[in-house]
Amino acid sequence: MNDIPVQDRRFTARRQAERLLSGGRPQTVRESLAELAALADGPYPLDEPTDRYGDGIVRTLERRTADLLGKPDAAWFPTGTMAQQAALKTWADTHGPVVAMHPLAHPEVHERRAHQVLSGLRSVPQATGPQQPTAAQLAALDEPFDVLMLELPLRDAGFLLPSWEELSALYDFAADRGLPVHLDGARLWESAPHLGRSLPEICARAGSVYVSCYKSLGGHSGALVAGEEEFVRRIKVWRHRYGGRLWQQWPAVLSALAGLDRELPRLPDYVAHAKVVAAALAGTPGARINPEPPHTHQFQLWLPYPAEQLIEAGHRQAEEQGVSLFGGWWEPGPQPGAAMTEVTVAADALEWSAEDVTEAMTAFLALL
Template sequence: MNDTPVQDRRFRARRQAGRLLSGGRPQTVREALADLAGLADGPLTPDEPVDMYGNGIVRTLERRTAELLGKPDAAYFPTGTMAQQAALKTWADTHGPVVGMHPLAHPERHERRAHQVLSGLRSVPLTGAPRLPTAAELAVLDEPYDVLMLELPLRDAGFLLPDWAELEALYDLAERQGRPVHLDGARLWESAPHLGRTLPEVCARAGSVYVSCYKSLGGHSGALVAGEEEFVRRLRVWRHRYGGNLWQQWPAVLSALAGLDRELPRLPGYVAHAKVVAAALAEAPGARVHPAPPHTHQFQFWLPHPAELLDEAGLRQAEEQGVALFGGWREPGPQPGLSMTEVTVAADAAGWSAKEVTAALQDFLALL
């Protein structure tokens, strides 16, 4: 059940809309159960017992993910927050408890600083700029750290990625300094097109890689951390200590496997189409797309209007015209009335042409 009347209204408005531009159509529990049941007769579910404490279908997902990322093994976690903590804590056992990360990184902004409060780790800010740090910045950083964490892409800075040369320079520096690299790759799946390399190439020099099962793949929940076999063996110890060794996890794991089959091959197309959508949105008066062009299939879209008015216009357009362009808006900066929404170009946006995006945005702005 939704928490507020506004959330309930948004749920109903997006469900009844005939066309959606950003994100996907929300589901009822009945619909989600029907989708899950529909996987029972597919190729993903061999006639075997359900998993118990991480065997069976869980190991199938772990092995498949490790192969996709070019790593020997992987461990499944019920949440990404737990996965991040376990990975960093495992590195702390062998290298030290100080983690170099961006101030906008997910553990700092969206995990209630659990790495510090629960895990006894300490973070060092790598740069104050709203982008990934450069190797030159880290080479002269005067505060020591033990593990280098890179969020690819850096979500709160606009889903930003470095270019390949910049990433290689960061790997080179970490190698010279003897520091392992942990990739916060919750959205790594869609990063390969911008970097111009395969996922195994992107991950080859990282000691550990965290990926989400639902942020881009559309699974119900869960995450994985991939790495060398000895690292993953130690990682599973911390998974147990943090309470992640669940009795059964097959529904979430099954949906993640379906995501690898269905969504992973589509992501390059989403990334390409995001550039078309972003360019059309940027034509609106006072609008700004960041980054331009987008690095992945997600980007920030800014308009010079109060968030409350933009939210109401979006709900009215969905209810009255059957068109849902955006999710929620917020005013994150110091300038009142300058609002931002995050746009996710996925399956529902695939049929939108640039002209259709422009026309729908004009209708949206007319409702302000």
């Protein structure tokens, strides 16, 4: 069994497990295709011609997303990396190429700094450490910038959000200086409960808002950027230049529409239950939850064991006990032998009580 590649073993173990705590059950291509075909009976415009270069069902998703975020229009992109670049490049055309973003921001950490290498943009670090920037920190920067980018939530800091008062102060800072604000809202959908405001209220003062179609909605792929009509018209020019004007995109778009119907209404329940799950996990000897309590339905769990050992225990628990608690483990911090996993509380986790989590964690630790 140990000779099987880790990803293949995890896929098989999680598919066979009777109960899952973090994330969803992985699917085969056949299962994904059947799920997509089942949408034929749903309330979607399937009797119109397939989309061509962004019309038809693509426009349906763009208009619906714009309405949900309180913006006049939106543009679909095949990837979030392309969406981010196009949005920042569009702002650079009118305001300048220097973007203030967190050192842990997605373009800096997970996009191979494409905004710098491909788009000729330059970033100014907003703050140090795993925290959201404050208006005071931005005011203290000794280097000017043209665009303010905020990642809500800040994934690599633990899916961390500011308070509504802190976010309002950041908007005030940008407005006072005439700076456009771009929201990296890949996971913005689940941020409303912590901020205590609706999505349109959260986005109202941002010039552009990027959201993902698969990170929380469960779509196959894709992203959207919402904003004023003129901004969206110009961002589509950069979408074309970056190679994002695809001939047909209806499978991904259809899955995103289904995600808006299925997952978006359930996210508040996921966020609320994440606090229950996190509190139960916090009772594990040596465990650390970040942030505590969670700001969204995702959070970090740290344990004082090597990642390899935790991965093996997780595989064994799924294979031998039919319980899969977590996905992957990493050792990203400076402390040797301490590993972290990202916990995602979704539909499967709603069946878990705090007592269930505690009991399963006891069995997990016994395998270490």
